[in-house]
Amino acid sequence: MSEEKELYLGYTTDKAITPFFQDFLEALEQEKLMKSKCTKCGTEYLPPREYCQKDLSKCELEEHTEKEAKLYSYVIVDFAPETLSSKAPYVVAIGEFPSGLRLTAHITNLMSMPEVGMNLKLAFDKIDAKKITYKWLV
Numbered sequence: 001m002s003e004e005k006e007l008y009l010g011y012t013t014d015k016a017i018t019p020f021f022q023d024f025l026e027a028l029e030q031e032k033l034m035k036s037k038c039t040k041c042g043t044e045y046l047p048p049r050e051y052c053q054k055d056l057s058k059c060e061l062e063e064h065t066e067k068e069a070k071l072y073s074y075v076i077v078d079f080a081p082e083t084l085s086s087k088a089p090y091v092v093a094i095g096e097f098p099s100g101l102r103l104t105a106h107i108t109n110l111m112s113m114p115e116v117g118m119n120l121k122l123a124f125d126k127i128d129a130k131k132i133t134y135k136w137l138v
């Protein structure tokens, strides 16, 4: 067993592969979640995409300011991949913001079974100096 076992899914902030992703990571380190918006058709993406899925135009990053969402769907993971086995069972949830944008993340503080429609709050977790993730709290 490696000592460097990852406890959560997260972003390693010094491993950006494009300037666009670098900007996303730098904002995330400041606990700002960025979405992207197509410069041509206005479609928004969360997490951000650099190019629009509909028309392949360039998207621009902007801060996603909504913090509250409703549980849209979830899955309880009993049999986790090795890197997350110490966390199992855990809940991966899709939260829907009032804008309609959806985000997939772990719910880390559930004390009972999740229920579709329940309130979720966006939060951030600094796993270590170079690793950060976002998560849902209930």
Ligand SMILES: [Zn+2]
Pocket: 038, 039, 040, 041, 042, 043, 052, 053, 054, 055, 056, 057
């Ligand atoms: Zn577009």
